[in-house]
Amino acid sequence: MTSCLFCRIASGEIPATIVKREDNMLAFRDLNPQAPTHLLVIPTTHVGSLNDAKDPDLLGGLLAFSRDVAHEAGIANKGYRVVVNTNPDGGQTVFHLHVHVLGGRSMRWPPG
DSSP: OTTOHHHHHHHTSSOOOEEEEETTEEEEEOSSOSSSEEEEEEESSOOOOGGGOOOHHHHHHHHHHHHHHHHHHTOTTTOEEEEOOOTGGGTOOSOSOOEEEEESSOOOSSOO
16 A cells, blocks of 8 residues: 555655564554654554454464564563554554554553
8 A cells, every 4th residue: 555654664665763674574663652662563564454454373473573572672571561553443543553562661551
């Protein structure tokens, strides 16, 4: 999808601070961080939202990649949060499936 912001980041058309790229996954720093560490993890192929994801291997890979990114960012031992916003009422603003990996501070509940 040529108009999708995250597809354009995945293709290298739009620059981002990439922290890890592997297989069909990409992790990069969020431009509007909500925690000291705020990374976005995306599949490099377009999937609009969690509702559109049909491949369980992709979903499992997305979580495993998010876990690995948290370890490499140094936030895994103290703890981190993984968030998937789905559709407008769920807070999704970029309609390409993505995971927020947040850490570096204590997380509160409820989140929003």
